[in-house]
Amino acid sequence: MHRQDLLDIIQLYQDSWGQNQVLSGRVQQRDFEISKNFLDFVKSADRCFDRTNVPGHITGSALIVNQDLTQVLLTHHKKLDIWLQLGGHADGNHDVVDVAMTEAHEESGLQDLSLLKYEEAIFPHLRPLKRAIPFDLDTHVIPKTATSPEHWHFDVRFLIVSDSRCLPLISDESHDVRWFTFNDARNVTQEDSMERQFKKTEAIRKHLV
Numbered sequence: 358m359h360r361q362d363l364l365d366i367i368q369l370y371q372d373s374w375g376q377n378q379v380l381s382g383r384v385q386q387r388d389f390e391i392s393k394n395f396l397d398f399v400k401s402a403d404r405c406f407d408r409t410n411v412p413g414h415i416t417g418s419a420l421i422v423n424q425d426l427t428q429v430l431l432t433h434h435k436k437l438d439i440w441l442q443l444g445g446h447a448d449g450n451h452d453v454v455d456v457a458m459t460e461a462h463e464e465s466g467l468q469d470l471s472l473l474k475y476e477e478a479i480f481p482h483l484r485p486l487k488r489a490i491p492f493d494l495d496t497h498v499i500p501k502t503a504t505s506p507e508h509w510h511f512d513v514r515f516l517i518v519s520d521s522r523c524l525p526l527i528s529d530e531s532h533d534v535r536w537f538t539f540n541d542a543r544n545v546t547q548e549d550s551m552e553r554q555f556k557k558t559e560a561i562r563k564h565l566v
Contacts, residue, residue, distance in 0.1 A: 359451050360399055362488075363415070364451070367395045367514070369490045373480045377436025379560050384553065391494045398417050398511055405511070406447040413496075413509030416443025417456030420492075420514060421465060422473070423521035426562040429555070430525060433442050433532040440546040442554065443534075444512065453513040454489055461517050465534055470529055473516035478564045492516050492557055495550050517556065 375389030404410040420442040423429035431440045443464040447456045454472065461470050461531045476483060483490075493514040501507040525534040537545065539555050 360403075360405065362451065363453060363513075364396060364399055364486060365397065366391055366491065367381060367484065367489070369486075370494060371396070371492055373476070373483060374557075376490075377480060377482075380556055384556070385435070390493070391496060394496055395448045395494055395511055405453055406449050408446045408448055411506055411508050413511055415453065415456075416444055416510045417440050417447060417453045417460060418426065418512050419457040419461035419470075419516040419517040421461055421467070421470070421517045421519050422558060423536070424518055425566060426558055428521045428536050429558070430521075430534065430536050431542060431546070432530075432534045435530055435532055437554045438532075439548065440512060440542070441548070441551065442514065446528065453491075456517060457513070457515045464528045465519075465528060466528070467519045467523055469519050469520055469523065473518045473561075475516065475561045475565060479561055483549055489515065489556070490563070493554050497550070514554065516561070544556065
């Protein structure tokens, strides 16, 4: 996968979440605008997969859920001190699915992880599909630190399934890693980005269960 493959994935995202009113019109409009920003950034940044690329670079994330999509695994991020999905830098890896899966393994310690293939159930007009569509995109600024300037993360997010009976491990990057029901997850994080992922997962569940 190189830049063109990522551009193709983002275009599919725009044609799905950005064009179909699965959720509210406001979320739909937001998804279209974010995907447009992504397309513009990836087209203009030759080194978009490199974390040294400033003003921004690609990251990959995994929202890990159980098989019936009723529980979610979150990490209490050490540096940011908030509960989030798992994820990290592409570091030159052009395959954003692999980035998300690698981060999911490394930050949770879970081995039975698989990509949730929701696309054809929720967006049948896109059949047949040859590649996975992210279920969310996000852009957010990372504050300046002693070792890096302020910059943007262009985060590509996928739904990853695991068994909630398996206990996760806490990595060096986290204070804690824990399974939550979606109601309990909403009690520990009020981030707009997290609420959007929760709503999307619940919408997908209605089509799959």
